[in-house]
Amino acid sequence: MSDLNSTKTAQNEQIEQVVLLCSGDKCALASQNIPYIVKNIAPKTIFVITAAKNFGLLQNIKEKTPNLQLVNEDTMYEGLNFSSIKALADEVYGEGQKRTGWYFQQFLKMAWAFNPLCAQKYLVWDCDTFPLQKICLNWNDKTIFNIKSEVNTAYFDTLEAILGIKKQIAGSFISEFMYFEQKIMQEIVLQIENNANKNSGEAKLSFFQIILNAVKQNGSPKAGFSEFETYGSYLFANYPQKMTFTSIPTMRNGANYCGMKPKKWQIWYIGRNHVTASFESWSKPHKLRVLCFNLFSWFFWLVKS
Numbered sequence: 001m002s003d004l005n006s007t008k009t010a011q012n013e014q015i016e017q018v019v020l021l022c023s024g025d026k027c028a029l030a031s032q033n034i035p036y037i038v039k040n041i042a043p044k045t046i047f048v049i050t051a052a053k054n055f056g057l058l059q060n061i062k063e064k065t066p067n068l069q070l071v072n073e074d075t076m077y078e079g080l081n082f083s084s085i086k087a088l089a090d091e092v093y094g095e096g097q098k099r100t101g102w103y104f105q106q107f108l109k110m111a112w113a114f115n116p117l118c119a120q121k122y123l124v125w126d127c128d129t130f131p132l133q134k135i136c137l138n139w140n141d142k143t144i145f146n147i148k149s150e151v152n153t154a155y156f157d158t159l160e161a162i163l164g165i166k167k168q169i170a171g172s173f174i175s176e177f178m179y180f181e182q183k184i185m186q187e188i189v190l191q192i193e194n195n196a197n198k199n200s201g202e203a204k205l206s207f208f209q210i211i212l213n214a215v216k217q218n219g220s221p222k223a224g225f226s227e228f229e230t231y232g233s234y235l236f237a238n239y240p241q242k243m244t245f246t247s248i249p250t251m252r253n254g255a256n257y258c259g260m261k262p263k264k265w266q267i268w269y270i271g272r273n274h275v276t277a278s279f280e281s282w283s284k285p286h287k288l289r290v291l292c293f294n295l296f297s298w299f300f301w302l303v304k305s
Contacts, residue, residue: 015043016119027057030127040131077111106227113185129176132271142244147171155226161214173232255283265301
């Protein structure tokens with residue numbers, strides 16, 4: 001495996017663009033995170049895809065970040081918007097379901113490949129994940145994939161239904177980030193649509209309609225699709241020469257120690273032993289633990305600085 005944050009042995013290329021998907025409740029955290037993305041990833045451009053109503057919440061960080069652009073999630077791709085995905089998800093899970101945002105953000109990552117602003121490669125990065133060290137994403141002209149251990153069989157039931165591909169590796173492609181190649185993502189989307197529509201005399205379905213129809217047919221009780229598992233598996237099945245793998249130290253439960261408003265000394269301390277730290281809203285921080293970690297990390301930060 002390659003070393004994702006080794007600058008001595010890996011050949012890194014400048015990241016053309018970072019794409020963040022941001023819901024309204026994550027705008028404050030994303031604003032805090034973006035300077036870390038600028039420092040440790042250094043992309044030429046950062047695109048934040050979010051609802052137009054959230055633009056004001058990101059205005060301050062936009063003014064401080066010249067290469068940051070905001071994109072309206074509801075007008076980015078024809079027929080793809082929150083309302084259309086909600087209607088489709090209601091058919092799968094019933095009204096009152098809470099899966100709309102989960103699917104919508106995945107489809108937006110895929111649809112970005114067709115946007116005129118999309119680069120030949122684009123790095124999708126979770127807006128609640130802070131890059132704490134310099135990160136390399138290429139190794140001898142191969143894209144580095146950060147492999148995890150999570151396995152959800154429903155993802156692969158859908159993958160086989162829409163692309164005829166089975167699970168390809170023992171681990172999981174699900175990560176806090178993924179470096180996509182535009183042409184390959186376009187190829188995936190078009191193949192999904194061609195597979196479903198080639199024998200259909202009815203109106204042509206969009207890739208997101210096809211995916212949610214497959215989820216419904218498979219009867220997935222929870223999340224039934226992963227864009228990262230789909231892209232990684234497709235690439236491994238068709239272009240394995242483009243891939244290499246690593247596993248880096250990441251902290252997913254950062255909010256358990258810092259809450260949802262991490263201090264700079266807390267982030268600094270975590271970054272001594274982790275390449276990234278995520279602050280996810282499902283975390284349940286304990287007040288005493290957060291207080292103790294805050295004091296502990298502040299003390300070490302003060303000594304080192």
